[in-house]
Amino acid sequence: MSKPKRLPFAMLLDRFLVRATVDEVENITTRMRRIRVTGESLRGLDWTPGQHVRVRVDALTLRSYSVWDFADGRHLDLCVLDHPGAGPGARWSRQVRAGQPVSFTRPQGRLLLRDGAPYHLFVGDETAGVAFGAMLRALPVSARTYAAIEVEGPDDRLPLPRTGDIHWAHRTGPAPVVAALRALDLPAESGAAYVAGEARTCQAVRHHLTAERGWPRSAVAVKAFWAPGKRGLD
Ligand SMILES: Cc1cc2nc3c(=O)[nH]c(=O)nc-3n(C[C@H](O)[C@H](O)[C@H](O)COP(=O)(O)OP(=O)(O)OC[C@H]3O[C@@H](n4cnc5c(N)ncnc54)[C@H](O)[C@@H]3O)c2cc1C
Numbered sequence: 001m002s003k004p005k006r007l008p009f010a011m012l013l014d015r016f017l018v019r020a021t022v023d024e025v026e027n028i029t030t031r032m033r034r035i036r037v038t039g040e041s042l043r044g045l046d047w048t049p050g051q052h053v054r055v056r057v058d059a060l061t062l063r064s065y066s067v068w069d070f071a072d073g074r075h076l077d078l079c080v081l082d083h084p085g086a087g088p089g090a091r092w093s094r095q096v097r098a099g100q101p102v103s104f105t106r107p108q109g110r111l112l113l114r115d116g117a118p119y120h121l122f123v124g125d126e127t128a129g130v131a132f133g134a135m136l137r138a139l140p141v142s143a144r145t146y147a148a149i150e151v152e153g154p155d156d157r158l159p160l161p162r163t164g165d166i167h168w169a170h171r172t173g174p175a176p177v178v179a180a181l182r183a184l185d186l187p188a189e190s191g192a193a194y195v196a197g198e199a200r201t202c203q204a205v206r207h208h209l210t211a212e213r214g215w216p217r218s219a220v221a222v223k224a225f226w227a228p229g230k231r232g233l234d
Helices: 009-016 088-095 126-138 176-183 199-212
Strands: 018-029 032-038 052-058 061-071 075-081 101-104 120-125 145-151 166-170 192-198 220-226
Touching: 018 075, 032 101, 052 075, 052 088, 061 088, 061 126, 075 088, 075 126, 120 126, 120 176, 120 199, 126 145, 126 192, 126 220, 145 176, 166 176, 176 199, 192 199, 199 220
Parallel strands: 120 145, 120 192, 145 166, 192 220
Antiparallel strands: 018 032, 018 101, 032 075, 052 061, 052 101, 061 075
16 A cells, blocks of 8 residues: 655645735835735734734745734735844845735734733833734723833834833843833833843843842743844744
């Protein structure tokens, strides 16, 4: 009896992915491209602000990107940073053009807004700003928010809602976002914190909140997005 044929990994992957078409590519900051995808397959996709998709950036490689905006059945926007490490994800963002096909997983992830929190605190870097933008837009106007976001310089600031509540920390010294967070005048009681971006900075932020400010660990949601020297952290 002949052995059943095994499908190549790339074909198996294809079966699970949502297929769409790139509709627009534009620079949303100096180093970040907003990539809008459209297609019938977007209809009915279930997405909660803070969640990401895993994009097929070459034949066998997936990279995670937070959903910046999703309009059911019409478009889904991603924002991809062109970082100096220039791995397959960054390279894909450089060469992708309107009209090209793109495939990705259904939205997933647990970096989600916490209901009933007395206030919300967002801490991260350029990459984290994408998820934070979607989460901030989803909050009711009455919600209290604080944010500290580390970027290279003013040209790397994403157009986020509630700009008045955002403290931008530029990379001029060591751990600028932790210093910015330390300087934030937060209420005495803990809120809900969302921490994302570079792995060691995420740990330092969690340590600050739990050890220095006395927050319970359960109040701090952490998701490392990347780490120096590591590939495709997920
Ligand atoms: C849940 C989740 C959501 C994410 N959302 C976003 C998003 O919305 N936008 C986005 O741009 N990225 C996001 N990321 C990061 C993204 O998935 C990739 O890790 C990133 O694009 C790097 O992939 P790459 O293939 O270009 O480089 P890789 O091959 O993964 O890495 C190569 C090297 O590049 C360096 N490097 C990687 N990232 C950076 C960086 N940001 N700055 C400086 N150097 C870096 C590191 O030294 C790394 O070893 C997210 C990650 C996760 C886990």
